[in-house]
Amino acid sequence: METPLTKHINPEQPPLTVTEYEKAGGFTGLRKALTEMTPSDIIDMVRNSKLLGRGGAGFPTGLKWSLVPEKAHGSGIKYLIANADEMEPGTFKDRFLMEGNPHQLISGMIIASYAIQAQKAYIFLRWAYKKSEAILRKAIAEAYEAGYLGNNILGTGYNLDLYLHSSAGRYICGEETALINSLEGKRGIPRAKPPFPATSGLFGQPTVVNNVETLCWIPHIVEKGPEWFRKLSLTGEGGTKIYGVSGRVKKPGLWELPMGTPLREIIDEHAGGMQDGYVLRGIIPGGGSTDFMTTEHLDTRMDFTSVRSTGSRLGTGTIIVLDDRTCPVAFILNLIRFFALESCGWCTPCREGLPWTEKILKSFEEGTAKPDDLNILSFQTRYMGPGNTFCAHAPGAMEPLQSGLKYFKDDFMRHIHEKHCPWR
């Protein structure tokens, strides 16, 4: 089984330097892209690979790039941004990729920038990732030194500057238009779309925002071709995926596996199954803003399409496990509290609805909830559903709640009847 993304990652060792990565053949894709291919060749190739964005939404990367106009208006500048603001509860994959092999990300960013003819690129990094920051700063300096960044890259006449921006906190900055506002020094509030960033993004210029894992794929796809990429997968969606598991399993961690690896295999084989004395009740497949899946879904192939058919989303592919000794209501309350705290406050349903929902869930935990509170919770999932809010923040927050109400209704009822949390 091939593991292109993690092949050169050894968490026990410092990451490869620019010279070591060169020796390992690491810049082959970059060299090929810049010296043998036109920007539109690269976009076509990425489109053919059918690479889907790995930040959670699964938007086709090639399509996103193809929406960027050839000639930029205004200052004439185009931007590429690596979204490294990883903060989805339960998600820890981009940190692993950045700290393990920074030059893979950097070469992916250079190729992506060349493909859309961007002159400036940014890594928008989560403030908490101090180790990633140090590793990336060193790697960027090495890449300049080696002639992969700056003016006249590899003698091709192509110029690119790459900056690292460390953020100042707030989950919403992972939303691409909020990220752009934050990079402009403003409050991180999402923007109305259209216009989409591809035509009017950072400082009003054409901008592409891609997730770290997505960008890490680009050098490999360019080097080995779209067909190779598609064949890595067990399903129709190409590539491998970095899957992760946290919670009460024997071996929590991250693994690069073929896209579409069944949920049961990830939990039982790779994560070692449940810890002794704990029973699996459900999972959240891809970060806090995805719907629960339960034991009936264990044979689901973990790709975007198959997970969608269970009513959930693959999201970031980092799984959180709910065990029988953790209260499902407390689990959901914890997630809703996070989303309430992280709401940017711009639109009313989200700003007011999330704290209200948090308050009701808290009353379940405190034993003061009434039967009608279940109806109110259920209304909230509709009021804050897709289409009723400015961005996807509140609808995402509603996903674990709406599926929790469906799968764990009896547990909610027990809180009402027993007038306390049965797990406390």
Place this chain on the structure above:
Amino acid sequence: MLSHKEKEEIQEEISLYPYRAAACIDALKIVQRHRGWISDDAVEDIAAELEMARDEVDSIATFYTRIYRKPVGRNIILVCDNISCMIMGFESVYKHISEKLSIRFGETTSDGRFTLLPVSCLGDCHNAPALMINDDLYSNVAVGKIDEMLEKYK
């Protein structure tokens, strides 16, 4: 008044952007690095430097979690209270630190040595529970090791 050094560092950030106000978050971070927190005077000074309204700078300063608009201790303890850490027992970690230092979330010890704050997911979920002290990340935090951990920070 911004110090010469602060001004110099802010100027360097401004030069990377098309207009001055775009360096606002960088400027806040720079001043906080020198002073520990952002006072009302600091907001005013940054506003003048970036040719912005004072309230505009304040609206940005108060938006971001890692900009402190109140004084903080010499060391900041950030305990993750998100889902994976909750499952793996963040509460006993919090309880131990809170009792040991006699402060709750949002408070600073009377000697100004520690401020204790909750933090959203640190991206270390497979090593939960996790916490950060200043720039240092601690994984798989065991309650029995916390006292020793805190000793390093004066």
